[in-house]
Amino acid sequence: MTELRIGGARVARVEESYEPNFDARRFFPDWDPAELERHRGWMVPDHFDPVSGMLKLSMHSWLIKIGGKNVLIDACVGNHKPRAVRPQWHEKEWPYLERLRDAGVSPADIHMVMCTHLHVDHVGWNTRLDNGRWVPTFPNARYVFSHEEYNHHLAVDRDPARGPANYGAFRDSVLPVIEAGLGQLVAGAAEIDEHFSVQPAPGHTPGTVAIHCRSKGSHALFCGDILHHMIQVYRPEWSSFACADAEQSRRSRRRVLEECAGSGAVLLPAHFGAPHYCRIESAGAGFVPRLGA
Numbered sequence: 350m351t352e353l354r355i356g357g358a359r360v361a362r363v364e365e366s367y368e369p370n371f372d373a374r375r376f377f378p379d380w381d382p383a384e385l386e387r388h389r390g391w392m393v394p395d396h397f398d399p400v401s402g403m404l405k406l407s408m409h410s411w412l413i414k415i416g417g418k419n420v421l422i423d424a425c426v427g428n429h430k431p432r433a434v435r436p437q438w439h440e441k442e443w444p445y446l447e448r449l450r451d452a453g454v455s456p457a458d459i460h461m462v463m464c465t466h467l468h469v470d471h472v473g474w475n476t477r478l479d480n481g482r483w484v485p486t487f488p489n490a491r492y493v494f495s496h497e498e499y500n501h502h503l504a505v506d507r508d509p510a511r512g513p514a515n516y517g518a519f520r521d522s523v524l525p526v527i528e529a530g531l532g533q534l535v536a537g538a539a540e541i542d543e544h545f546s547v548q549p550a551p552g553h554t555p556g557t558v559a560i561h562c563r564s565k566g567s568h569a570l571f572c573g574d575i576l577h578h579m580i581q582v583y584r585p586e587w588s589s590f591a592c593a594d595a596e597q598s599r600r601s602r603r604r605v606l607e608e609c610a611g612s613g614a615v616l617l618p619a620h621f622g623a624p625h626y627c628r629i630e631s632a633g634a635g636f637v638p639r640l641g642a
């Protein structure tokens with residue numbers, strides 16, 4: 350299990366899946382095989398599977414233990430969710446909660462869940478199936494969502510021409526949390542508590558936020574899908590097929606990289622392959638990852 354310390358925080362990666370899962374050429378419209386050759390030394394086998402041509406995008410949450418509290422960032426795909434259009438995510442039974450327990454935490458011990466955005470692979474474990482109903486998996490948590498993000502997906506969901514939003518994930522993994530009274534919708538940049546804050550970083554989705562955790566002079570930046578893959582540290586202009594606004598996504602990606610390079614913050618994305626996080630250094634007009642905390 351990936352674990353690191355950031356100030357007084359203990360941060361652990363809780364894996365849902367880690368396997369070749371997206372065709373590189375489809376995932377990145379700007380994909381260039383020359384970049385694979387240039388970076389093959391680190392990219393294979395942890396970030397790219399040369400046999401299938403697939404990227405290896407990890408699906409994981411970050412668990413942060415700090416000040417006696419347990420905070421979960423991003424909630425993967427989830428179990429039993431009907432996602433027929435994405436067969437690799439359809440009605441799965443992953444041992445995710447067992448892995449959470451291996452990290453020393455049961456669902457009732459989670460104080461706060463924060464979602465960087467509300468795509469299908471970031472909200473799944475918000476709820477679990479209980480006698481045919483979707484109920485909050487973490488009954489003692491408050492769930493922090495961007496208000497802009499919530500409003501966007503609510504509008505899509507209610508529009509018969511565009512809904513249901515996110516393959517149904519808005520209805521089975523977001524609305525039940527709101528209906529249970531556990532949602533906390535946060536507008537714009539906001540301090541959440543003495544350690545956590547959110548900062549708008551739109552582009553991948555209209556309401557994507559970067560989540561910051563600061564402790565004892567150390568800084569972690571949980572960027573969700575502002576970057577999907579470590580190759581984007583070298584090629585920040587590469588947006589993914591799933592980015593709602595490719596140009597805005599580029600701007601937010603570069604801003605996050607500049608912030609990490611300038612502050613020394615550890616970057617913890619939602620899908621990077623092993624070792625799953627890095628620091629960022631400026632290199633000429635661009636950036637390079639530095640592995641290890």
Ligand SMILES: [Zn+2]
Nearest residue numbers: 468470574619
């Ligand atoms: Zn994602």
